[in-house]
Amino acid sequence: MVDPMTSNGVTAAIRHAVEASSLVARFYRRGSLPYLPAAMYSLRVISLARFFNSAIEKVLYERPIRSRIGPFRAGNVYTIPAWSLNAFYSKLQPQGIFTTLLFVGLVGLLRTSVHVFYTLCRWQQPNPEVPA
Secondary structure, three states: OOOOOOOHHHHHHHHHHHHHHHHHHHOOOOOOOOHHHHHHHHHHHHHHHHHHHHHHHHHHHOHHHHHHHOHHHHHHHHHHHHHHHHHHHHHHOOOOHHHHHHHHHHHHHHHHHHHHHHHHHHHOOOOOOOOO
16 A cells, blocks of 8 residues: 555555564464454554545545545645644554554544545536536
8 A cells, every 4th residue: 555645555564564563572472462452453554554545546546536626735635634644643653442443533534534525526526428
């Protein structure tokens, strides 16, 4: 999930690799990862990946938002939340249940907001099949 505008995918991949190696090192002697830490890690990785992938597709790669507000504003609509989310993740460093759920909730809210904006822009596009 490499993002050509902000490299969020690269940043996320490095951060998640650090988290994964930390988990492995912490539970190495046990022989396996406990379910809860592994599940929370997976939840963070999946929610962040879905946000970055769906947001860049809906805001930049597909037409409705880009056509409605222009490519430069669309770039800001994607970059500002994505960069802010990366900064928030770095500061919060969610590990436990509460911080993971807080983070996943924030990511879900942002992803839903992008989807609603995309849907509104798509509804407002003129239908080329209907004569004016």
